[in-house]
Structures are given as structure tokens and as C-alpha cells.
Amino acid sequence: MANGNFLSFNSSLPQLHITSEDIEFDEETLQHWRDEGFDVHYIPMTGGGKPYRDLIMSLGDKLPFGGSYGIIAYGEAAALCLDIASKPLPHCAALICYYPSTIPKPNAMYPTQLNLVVHVTESQDLKAKFPVHVYAGVEPGFAEHDLDEFNAVAAGLAWTRSLAAVRKGFKREADLETVRGMHAAYTLVRKDADATIALMATDPHVNYVPTMTGGVGKRALQHFYDEFFCLGIPPDFRTRLISRTVGVDRVVDEMVISFTHTIEMPWILPAVPPTGKAVEVGFVSIVAIRGGKLVHEHIYWDQASVLMQIGALDPKQVPKALSSKGCKRLPVAGRDAARKLLDMNKIPSNSMIPDW
Incomplete structure (x- = not known):
């Protein structure tokens, strides 16, 4: 796991700082971001306060010329980062906030160059004038693999949204079609x-x-x-x-x-x-x-x-429970369904709808 020495980074990779109130963080999430080609550093909040705020505000100080960085924050750290970023953070390309404990400035107008994504749960009942993504049926912690609150579906959706913002901020693209073709x-x-x-x-x-x-x-x-x-x-x-x-x-x-x-x-x-x-x-x-x-x-x-x-299903063989109510044919198409997909005009539409 990366430690708090966030200034000793590999300048050849885009820098991504992950922060939360925990001393250590979900290693699987850190590795996922490394796999995407980012130089990942974990920053524990360690009590917050002025030292933490100063630390977050100084992340861009040691960047090489033309460099930028991103922040992914969780919980209380996400709330503090939202507050800090309401004023410009030089060279910060993206800020991703997972279930912040509060939204300190719900009416804030964040800098247009900052790719901001905020994930909250429905149970948090947090509202803001800027866009937030709301996840129902889950609790804060849903995106951390090492917590009981982890929810694979919500975490996957949030990951896609977060990755989109980070890639946009760093102007990075991935060649997915080659992998699919292989x-x-x-x-x-x-x-x-x-x-x-x-x-x-x-x-x-x-x-x-x-x-x-x-x-x-x-x-x-x-x-x-x-x-x-x-x-x-x-x-x-x-x-x-x-x-x-x-x-x-x-x-x-x-x-x-x-x-x-x-x-x-x-x-x-x-x-x-x-x-x-x-x-x-x-x-x-x-x-x-x-x-x-x-x-x-x-x-x-x-x-x-x-x-x-293959002859294993006959649409004309309607179960008695349906035929007794007037159903004469099951709404199943054979090869015609695929042929209509290839050419919309080849097979008529709505032939299964009575009296069309």
C-alpha cells in the first residue's frame, strides 16, 4: 500500500491521491486504480484540521511542468475535500467524492476545469445544486471491498462514473476494442x-x-x-x-x-x-x-x-391456463427475430399483436 509520503511520486504516471479517515485503505480499490495506469498514493486524514487541509491544498506544488493530479476521497475526507475545492485547487483535474458525511456548501459553484463527481446514498439524504449521483438500497461504504457495506452493483456503477471523470481530467483514453477483439x-x-x-x-x-x-x-x-x-x-x-x-x-x-x-x-x-x-x-x-x-x-x-x-418449443402449444383465457399462440419468434434485426423492413412489425 502507498503511504502518506505523497510527495515521492513517479512523475511519468498521472498522480492520483486517495484519502479517507482510515489509517489504511481498501487495497483492492488502490490496485484497481494502479491497474488503470495511475501513480496512486494514499493519504490518511489523521484527525483532519489545518494540517490536513494544508496537505490537500499543496498536492499540486511539486508537479512537473504541465502536470496535474486527481483526488478520490471517502466519508469525512470527502466532505473536507468538497469544502477545500470550492475555491480553485491549481492543477487538480478531478475530484471524486464517495458518500461525504456532509455537503458543506450545497450551493457552491465549483471551477469548470474540475471534473467533479459526488456519490451519495439515498439514506444520507444529501442535496446540492450541483449534480450528485444517488444510490438506493446501499449504505456509505458500498464502494469499499473490505467493508460489510460493500455492494458490487453500486460499486461497479460508481467506478464507471469515477473512471470517466478521471480519464477526462487527465485526457487519457483506453483501447478497449483491442481487448474485446482478443x-x-x-x-x-x-x-x-x-x-x-x-x-x-x-x-x-x-x-x-x-x-x-x-x-x-x-x-x-x-x-x-x-x-x-x-x-x-x-x-x-x-x-x-x-x-x-x-x-x-x-x-x-x-x-x-x-x-x-x-x-x-x-x-x-x-x-x-x-x-x-x-x-x-x-x-x-x-x-x-x-x-x-x-x-x-x-x-x-x-x-x-x-x-x-431446434423444435423444442411450439408456440401453438399453449398451456391450458392461458388457452382457457383466449390465448391462441405464445408470443415467441424464431429465426424471423434475427432477420428483422438485420433488416427492419424484411419482416413486418407487430404481427403478434391481434387486430394490428
Whole structure:
């Protein structure tokens, strides 16, 4: 862990100072910022007061020419940093405040060059005229991995917002598409489980949502890719990219996949023997990346469409509980759903809506 000697830094990397009232801080969070390419230093508040304020206000004093720095503060330290930053902090490119104990100047107008992000919980009931992000159902501490209050969903959302502001402040961009492309090549083309795992962060997970296949952690994912995924890709498996959205720390791909069900495919059709049927279905993949490594992949598709195309689901076979109420067909589309995704005009809209 970095210590309080914040002035002995590596000037070749952008400087990021993390501060809270604790003597030591969540090492996992510190490492995540290091992984993103920042020179990270932890500053304990140690009682606050004038010495702490002077310390925060002097962070830009020893910077090289044209240099800048950022601050990420938590709790009481976040409140103090908000108060300090209401007046210009020379060379401070970003200030990220997690659940400040108070918002000392809710009507403050912060310098326009300061990329300010404030995360508060709904239970704190803190309001300000400047934008704040409010997180419901969590308590202060939700973004610190070593606390009982840690909440992975809220922490992940806050991380993305914080990373966006810090990158903007330092004018840094990340090449996420290359990592995404390597992952696809290793899994679908090379079918190389070892290379796939080597591309992952220390704490990865993969979730193929409709079938709940994938795994949590490198050991489980190594087994999944080795024994089930890479062996479950038919020879004619194809992907067609429709759109790609590259965000701060993730890539969202909208695509159509096609294959002939000639082999067992445990990741999409677990426990279903090969049917020889052709399948074409829309897919959405969300890949999250941290420090050039894949953190997780979430994959969504219309499983009812897949089952219909292999002959495992007949939309005309309506359960009695629904047919007795007048339902004549289940609202399930087969290959037409994917074809409409490729060409909106190829398949009519609203054909499932009676009397359209």
C-alpha cells in the first residue's frame, strides 16, 4: 500500500491521491486504480484540521511542468475535500467524492476545469445544486471491498462514473476494442482456454444469462472454457456484428449469431442432444475491462427463439391456463427475430399483436 509520503511520486504516471479517515485503505480499490495506469498514493486524514487541509491544498506544488493530479476521497475526507475545492485547487483535474458525511456548501459553484463527481446514498439524504449521483438500497461504504457495506452493483456503477471523470481530467483514453477483439479471437476462433484466462483480471466472472452458464473466478472459468464452451462451438458457428458501443470501461456488442446444432453446446443448450437444426438469434454481449484485462462478460439472447428453432418449443402449444383465457399462440419468434434485426423492413412489425 502507498503511504502518506505523497510527495515521492513517479512523475511519468498521472498522480492520483486517495484519502479517507482510515489509517489504511481498501487495497483492492488502490490496485484497481494502479491497474488503470495511475501513480496512486494514499493519504490518511489523521484527525483532519489545518494540517490536513494544508496537505490537500499543496498536492499540486511539486508537479512537473504541465502536470496535474486527481483526488478520490471517502466519508469525512470527502466532505473536507468538497469544502477545500470550492475555491480553485491549481492543477487538480478531478475530484471524486464517495458518500461525504456532509455537503458543506450545497450551493457552491465549483471551477469548470474540475471534473467533479459526488456519490451519495439515498439514506444520507444529501442535496446540492450541483449534480450528485444517488444510490438506493446501499449504505456509505458500498464502494469499499473490505467493508460489510460493500455492494458490487453500486460499486461497479460508481467506478464507471469515477473512471470517466478521471480519464477526462487527465485526457487519457483506453483501447478497449483491442481487448474485446482478443477475447473473441481466443474463445471463438482459436478456442484457446489458456489464452482466454490469461486475458482476464484476477477476479473475473462470465454469465450467459438465459442458461446461467459461465463461472466466477479463474479456476471455474478455466474449467468452463476447457470442457464446455470451446468444445461446444459448431464448425459453422458465425457472428455478425450489428452495432458496438464503447464506453468508459466496457464494450457492448449487438450481434446475430448463427450455427447448426450438430454437436452438444452446453453453454447455450445444456443437456440438449444435437438436433441438426439451424439456429439464428440476436445476441448482446457486455464486456467490462479494467487495466487492459477482462473483468466480466454478460451475455443475453432470446432463449425461446433458440428452443423454437431446434423444435423444442411450439408456440401453438399453449398451456391450458392461458388457452382457457383466449390465448391462441405464445408470443415467441424464431429465426424471423434475427432477420428483422438485420433488416427492419424484411419482416413486418407487430404481427403478434391481434387486430394490428
